[in-house]
Amino acid sequence: xxxxxxxxxxxxxxxxxxxxxxxxxxxxxxxxxxxxxxxxxxxxxxxxxxxxxxxxxxxxxxxxxxxxxxxxxxxxxxxxxxxxxxxxxxxxxxxxxxxxxxxxxxxxxxxxxxxxxxxxxxxxxxxxxxxxxxxxxxxxxxxxxxxxxxxxxxxxxxxxxxxxxxxxxxxxxxxxxxxxxxxxxxxxxxxxxxxxxxxxxxxxxxxxxxxxxxxxxxxxxxxxxxxxxxxxxxxxxxxxxxxxxxxxxxxxxxxxxxxxxxxxxxxxxxxxxxxxxxxxxxxxxxxxxxxxxxxxxxxxxxxxxxxxxxxxx
Amino acid sequence: xxxxxxxxxxxxxxxxxxxxxxxxxxxxxxxxxxxxxxxxxxxxxxxxxxxxxxxxxxxxxxxxxxxxxxxxxxxxxxxxxxxxxxxxxxxxxxxxxxxxxxxxxxxxxxxxxxxxxxxxxxxxxxxxxxxxxxxxxxxxxxxxxxxxxxxxxxxxxxxxxxxxxxxxxxxxxxxxxxxxxxxxxxxxxxxxxxxxxxxxxxxxxxxxxxxxxxxxxxxxxxxxxxxxxxxxxxxxxxxxxxxxxxxxxxxxxxxxxxxxxxxxxxxxxxxxxxxxxxxxxxxxxxxxxxxxxxxxxxxxxxxxxxxxxxxxxxxxxxxxxxxxxxxxx
Amino acid sequence: xxxxxxxxxxxxxxxxxxxxxxxxxxxxxxxxxxxxxxxxxxxxxxxxxxxxxxxxxxxxxxxxxxxxxxxxxxxxxxxxxxxxxxxxxxxxxxxxxxxxxxxxxxxxxxxxxxxxxxxxxxxxxxxxxxxxxxxxxxxxxxxxxxxxxxxxxxxxxxxxxxxxxxxxxxxxxxxxxxxxxxxxxxxxxxxxxxxxxxxxxxxxxxxxxxxxxxxxxxxxxxxxxxxxxxxxxxxxxxxxxxxxxxxxxxxxxxxxxxxxxxxxxxxxxxxxxxxxxxxxxxxxxxxxxxxxxxxx
Ligand SMILES: Nc1ncnc2c1ncn2[C@@H]1O[C@H](COP(=O)(O)OP(=O)(O)O)[C@@H](O)[C@H]1O
Ligand SMILES: [Mg+2]
Numbered sequence: 001x002x003x004x005x006x007x008x009x010x011x012x013x014x015x016x017x018x019x020x021x022x023x024x025x026x027x028x029x030x031x032x033x034x035x036x037x038x039x040x041x042x043x044x045x046x047x048x049x050x051x052x053x054x055x056x057x058x059x060x061x062x063x064x065x066x067x068x069x070x071x072x073x074x075x076x077x078x079x080x081x082x083x084x085x086x087x088x089x090x091x092x093x094x095x096x097x098x099x100x101x102x103x104x105x106x107x108x109x110x111x112x113x114x115x116x117x118x119x120x121x122x123x124x125x126x127x128x129x130x131x132x133x134x135x136x137x138x139x140x141x142x143x144x145x146x147x148x149x150x151x152x153x154x155x156x157x158x159x160x161x162x163x164x165x166x167x168x169x170x171x172x173x174x175x176x177x178x179x180x181x182x183x184x185x186x187x188x189x190x191x192x193x194x195x196x197x198x199x200x201x202x203x204x205x206x207x208x209x210x211x212x213x214x215x216x217x218x219x220x221x222x223x224x225x226x227x228x229x230x231x232x233x234x235x236x237x238x239x240x241x242x243x244x245x246x247x248x249x250x251x252x253x254x255x256x257x258x259x260x261x262x263x264x265x266x267x268x269x270x271x272x273x274x275x276x277x278x279x280x281x282x283x284x285x286x287x288x289x290x291x292x293x294x295x296x297x298x299x300x301x302x303x304x305x306x307x308x309x310x311x312x313x
Numbered sequence: 314x315x316x317x318x319x320x321x322x323x324x325x326x327x328x329x330x331x332x333x334x335x336x337x338x339x340x341x342x343x344x345x346x347x348x349x350x351x352x353x354x355x356x357x358x359x360x361x362x363x364x365x366x367x368x369x370x371x372x373x374x375x376x377x378x379x380x381x382x383x384x385x386x387x388x389x390x391x392x393x394x395x396x397x398x399x400x401x402x403x404x405x406x407x408x409x410x411x412x413x414x415x416x417x418x419x420x421x422x423x424x425x426x427x428x429x430x431x432x433x434x435x436x437x438x439x440x441x442x443x444x445x446x447x448x449x450x451x452x453x454x455x456x457x458x459x460x461x462x463x464x465x466x467x468x469x470x471x472x473x474x475x476x477x478x479x480x481x482x483x484x485x486x487x488x489x490x491x492x493x494x495x496x497x498x499x500x501x502x503x504x505x506x507x508x509x510x511x512x513x514x515x516x517x518x519x520x521x522x523x524x525x526x527x528x529x530x531x532x533x534x535x536x537x538x539x540x541x542x543x544x545x546x547x548x549x550x551x552x553x554x555x556x557x558x559x560x561x562x563x564x565x566x567x568x569x570x571x572x573x574x575x576x577x578x579x580x581x582x583x584x585x586x587x588x589x590x591x592x593x594x595x596x597x598x599x600x601x602x603x604x605x606x607x608x609x610x611x612x613x614x615x616x617x618x619x620x621x622x623x624x625x626x627x628x629x630x631x632x633x634x635x636x637x638x639x640x641x642x
Numbered sequence: 643x644x645x646x647x648x649x650x651x652x653x654x655x656x657x658x659x660x661x662x663x664x665x666x667x668x669x670x671x672x673x674x675x676x677x678x679x680x681x682x683x684x685x686x687x688x689x690x691x692x693x694x695x696x697x698x699x700x701x702x703x704x705x706x707x708x709x710x711x712x713x714x715x716x717x718x719x720x721x722x723x724x725x726x727x728x729x730x731x732x733x734x735x736x737x738x739x740x741x742x743x744x745x746x747x748x749x750x751x752x753x754x755x756x757x758x759x760x761x762x763x764x765x766x767x768x769x770x771x772x773x774x775x776x777x778x779x780x781x782x783x784x785x786x787x788x789x790x791x792x793x794x795x796x797x798x799x800x801x802x803x804x805x806x807x808x809x810x811x812x813x814x815x816x817x818x819x820x821x822x823x824x825x826x827x828x829x830x831x832x833x834x835x836x837x838x839x840x841x842x843x844x845x846x847x848x849x850x851x852x853x854x855x856x857x858x859x860x861x862x863x864x865x866x867x868x869x870x871x872x873x874x875x876x877x878x879x880x881x882x883x884x885x886x887x888x889x890x891x892x893x894x895x896x897x898x899x900x901x902x903x904x905x906x907x908x909x910x911x912x913x914x915x916x917x918x919x920x921x922x923x924x925x926x927x928x929x930x931x932x933x934x935x936x937x938x
Contacts, residue, residue: 025453125323126330128572131620133579134597135334138613141601142342162572215460216576222462223583227598241465250472258472262465269460274453280529287532298703299658308702312544538748545699545743546813547735548766556762557751564753635753636797 029274036268040088043081050078050235061256068256071247079240080260086236087218087265090152094217095210097156098163102209105160106167107202111175111194117168124164132158133220140229148231155220156213163209170205174198208279211272222265237261316632316639324625331617335610336387339372340380346372346606350400353604357403368397372606396614397607401599407611410596415615417486418592421508422581425515426574432516433523434566438559440524441531452528455521463580467514467587474510481510484589511588515581522573523566530562537561564635570627574620645714647820647853648673648696648739653709655688655695655877658702665691667877668709673821675716678847678854680868680885682861682900688877689857690744693823696855697739698723698731713738716820737767739821740814742807747830749810750798756784756809757794763816783812787842804835808842815846823855828863840867861900865889873897 052074061068067076109120136154140146174180175198183193218237224230225238226245244250244258281287300308339346347369354360370386378386390396396407440449458466475483487494487503494500534540535558543557582594589595593612600608632638648671655666665688673679681689694700696711706724713721715738726734743749751759760780764771771779781791787808798806807827814822824843828836844867847854858864864871865885872882873896881894892898 122323122326126327128575129327129621129624130331130334130617131575131578133575133582134613134616135338137582137597137601138338138609139342141604141606141609142339142344142346165572219460219462220579223464223579226462226464227583227586227601229601241468245468250468250476253472253476255472258465258468262462262468265465266457266461270453270457273456273460277453277456284529284533287529299660299662300702300705304658304705305702308700308705312699312701538743539751541699542741542743542749542810543751543762545697545735545741546763546766547732547737548762549732552762552766556754556758560753561751636755637752637799 023278025274026278029271029278031271032267033271033275036084036264036271037088039081040084044085047078047081048075050074050082052078067260068254070243070257071249071254076257076260079235080264082235083237083240083261084264086148086234087221087238087268089148090155090221090236091214091218093149093152094156094159095214097153098160098213098217099206099210101156101160102163102167102213103206104164106164107171107194107198110168110171111190111198113175120164121168124161124168127158127161128165130158133223136220136224137227137229140224144232146231148234148236151221151224151231152217155217155224159213159216159220163213166209167202167205170202171198174201204279204282208276208283211276211279215269215272218265218268237265314639317629320625320628320632324621327621328618331614331621332388332391335614335617336373336384339606339610340383346604349604350606353400354398354403357400364398367395368607370395371397371610391614396611399600399608400605401603401608407608410608411593411611411615414591414593414596415619417590418581418585418594419619420504421511421585421590421592422515422577425512425581426519426577428512429516429520430523430566430570433520434527434559434563436520437524437527437566438531438554438562441528441535441562442554442558444532449528452521452525456525457521458518459521459525461518462583463514463518464583464587466518467511467584470510470514471587482507486591508590511584511590514584514587515577518580519573519577526566526569527559527562530565531558534558534562560634564631567627567631567634570624574623578616578620644675645718646672647675647714649712649714650696651709651712653692653695653711654707655691655700655704656707657691657704665704665877666695669874669877669879670709671872671879671882673853673855674869675820676847676851676853677869678844678856678867680864680871681855681857681874682864682871683859683874684900685859687874689859689874690825691877692874693741693825693855693857696723696823697735697741699741713820733767736763736814736819737817738819739823740817740819742810742814742822742824742827744826744829747803747806750806752798754797755794756796756798756801760794760813760816763813767817779816783816784809786815786846787812788838802835803831804839807831807835807839811839811843811846815850815852818850819852821853821855823857825857826859827856829858829860836863843867873900 056069067080069075070079105120105124109117109124132155135158136151139154140151143150180193180197183197221230221236222238222241225234225236226241228242230236230238230242238261240261241258244254244261247254247257249255249257350368350372351360351365354364367390370383370390373383373387394408396411398404398406399410402410436448440446440452443449471483474481482488485507487500487507492500492503539561540553540557543553548557581592582597584590585592585594586598593616597609597612597616599605600612650669650671650673653666653669654664657663657665667688669692671679681692683689691700691704694704695706698706700706710725711723713723713734715721721734721738723731723734750756757777757780760783761776764776764779768776777794780794784791784793789805789808789812793801793805793809801809811827827843828839831839840863843854843856856864856868861871861873865888868885870883871885871888872879873888873894874880875896881888881892881897883893888897889901892901
């Protein structure tokens with residue numbers, strides 16, 4: 001009856017990704033993240049040679065050395081700038097590789113369906129349950145001289161599966177949407193449907209998966225380097241911590257040596273998490289309706305809200 | 314039933330994949346691990362032909378043998394539980410080392426992981442239930458801990474609680490000087506005391522992630538129709554929260570365990586390194602440092618199997634608490 | 643006329659968004675004991691908001707800006723729903739007024755069994771009840787709506803849509819409330835199942851004597867089952883009257899429009915197949931025949 005006519009005449013609605021509203025969270029994330037990236041890009045141009053050995057070892061922060069010196073008198077700030085660049089390079093490479101791998105195994109498989117989907121999904125799940133870092137550690141043990149690229153490659157190969165699984169789930173649900181089916185009936189080419197109808201809807205999810213991949217890559221590389229298994233001759237936050245640990249910075253109380261790299265890593269990770277929060281709110285409309293920003297949009301006084309809370313959950 | 318068969322089938326395939334990866338890595342990598350191990354073993358004592366054979370089966374030096382044969386030997390060796398001997402801990406066998414270190418890791422990592430999961434899910438439930446409360450506003454702060462590397466947090470905690478205010482021991486699994494291992498109160502107390510700081514590190518850095526995930530799922534669940542029904546039924550809020558909201562919201566957290574367990578293991582290997590904890594992660598690093606390839610591969614295998622086993626358990630648990638899954642697949 | 647069971651006085655509900663939506667405007671209604679009151683109107687006119695407003699289930703940004711709903715118990719007490727504290731409000735829900743919701747398919751908790759969802763009600767509202775008694779009652783209730791009591795052990799996903807809605811109705815009867823509010827309880831179901839369930843509701847109402855507020859956008863359906871019908875438009879009740887009167891002699895233009903929008907009623911007689919529900923339907927058919935004769 002009426003319901004049917006409504007369904008027939010209603011325009012075929014599509015969900016198009018929108019830009020996240022610039023909330024305080026997103027702004028903080030972008031500013032923090034941007035500052036760290038800028039430091040990694042420009043810092044190395046402004047500081048002295050990070051490997052240059054000085055006479056004053058383990059000196060605290062001062063005018064000459066803003067962040068003090070290491071045991072062998074190297075400038076910590078200079079090291080930090082180069083380390084930031086190194087860690088960001090790892091993050092970027094792994095981010096891109098994860099995007100490619102997870103999109104391939106997650107989206108293409110789910111979209112194609114059939115045995116290909118079964119196969120890809122089985123492969124994804126197996127990679128997922130085999131813990132990544134032990135694989136990386138074992139491989140590192142066999143290869144004494146590694147480049148940063150190799151380390152990134154191994155991290156990406158062991159880390160893409162989680163994203164692929166998430167993407168597969170979304171693709172499956174998108175594939176069954178009315179407007180996609182409508183396009184199929186209309187005889188559009190399959191790759192075109194994938195590119196025009198499905199991919200745009202997956203962009204927020206892809207973005208959040210890449211952000212996660214970057215965080216985990218930087219964390220993973222830091223762990224590996226801290227264990228002394230990272231790329232040889234490179235500067236990253238992890239190698240700085242490795243040298244700080246070996247230089248007994250902890251025992252000697254040289255906090256300026258081991259605090260900054262970890263702190264920068266944590267800040268960068270937090271910045272990316274904040275960005276991801278905002279992306280999450282696009283992906284999940286139910287979350288959006290509960291954000292503080294939307295609640296502020298209600299014309300309700302706190303008194304009214306409190307009253308409302310009494311009668312409902 | 315079909316669900317269970319599918320699951321077991323998957324884990325069999327995954328097990329096979331893990332064994333195969335373990336077989337391939339030493340053969341694909343540059344260098345000659347068997348020769349390195351043989352020369353190191355030779356320095357420690359006479360090497361019997363059997364030892365050489367078992368190590369070759371594991372690491373694959375003998376290129377005259379075709380790969381399928383090598384693969385057969387490798388599986389046969391594993392079937393008898395032969396993982397070779399360790400160089401670092403000569404003459405102990407790899408199995409012995411694993412048996413000695415694994416309980417420490419399971420005790421520390423297993424317990425800490427379970428605690429952090431429960432704490433995170435519990436706090437996330439409350440935060441989602443009382444949106445906008447102080448606990449809910451704490452969430453961004455806790456996710457900051459999530460991006461703090463485990464080992465750096467461990468370093469800071471060690472620095473503060475071990476060096477600046479010496480409340481906790483700096484390293485080890487128990488007080489090796491004054492207590493003797495065994496089932497006595499003194500030893501157990503010492504183990505708890507030494508395990509507190511590493512466990513705290515793991516809990517602090519991983520509970521935030523569980524909390525965030527659970528909080529978001531709670532918020533999604535609250536707008537489901539059955540929540541309104543529950544409320545209209547006049548049920549008490551506590552019961553609605555537990556049986557209707559949290560019971561549904563926890564499902565993705567549980568199935569997400571698979572994804573996160575790998576990270577937990579990774580983080581804990583590094584954590585063990587920081588605290589020189591006598592667990593399997595430290596043993597792995599020692600093996601890597603000493604080119605002890607047999608021990609390394611053995612530990613890799615065990616870690617992988619443990620993660621597979623934990624995942625299987627979680628899957629079984631999931632099928633108990635989500636009645637739909639049994640019907641669906 | 644006997645004392646009514648529910649009086650709604652000047653109820654207004656706003657959604658305090660920007661700009662504010664006045665979803666329910668100054669609605670007054672009385673619900674008589676044991677009657678079926680139909681509430682009709684197009685989607686978005688505020689029917690659900692009114693229903694939730696009565697039992698105060700509205701969530702922010704919705705807010706009751708004025709008016710009240712008073713429940714009159716058979717013993718002669720008046721309970722102003724708006725004056726109840728949180729605990730009293732909770733205890734009164736389902737016990738006095740129960741509800742069957744629009745999203746029938748998703749109204750049941752997917753991860754606990756039907757039995758547990760029934761028992762939740764008894765445990766909360768009738769803590770003195772023994773375990774045995776509780777179980778028996780759950781089974782009886784299910785049988786009453788025509789579902790095998792063995793289904794107590796099932797989970798919602800194992801039931802068809804119609805069965806789930808029957809289970810919901812059985813639950814709504816669990817505490818023998820005076821009023822049942824049904825918000826589009828059959829909209830998601832196919833026509834045959836819809837018929838069966840309507841018949842079930844009519845029968846149960848006859849047996850147990852609860853009053854029903856039946857909400858739907860489907861006016862012909864209301865004509866069949868209601869004693870009185872309220873027509874709602876943009877948050878206001880534009881016409882309220884006996885089902886028969888409303889059909890034969892609609893006062894308000896909007897009611898006429900609504901009636902006209904269902905071709906089956908004004909067009910060929912019999913183009914509209916319906917099961918014989920009760921006398922009222924036969925009466926309606928007679929009128930229909932008369933109307934058809936007049937127009938031709
Ligand atoms: N959360 C909300 N925020 C703003 N407006 C709302 C909200 N929910 C419902 N409304 C508005 O209130 C009006 C009544 O809605 P509703 O009671 O659901 O209508 P019905 O049940 O008759 O279809 C609609 O116009 C709708 O747009
Ligand atoms: Mg409605």
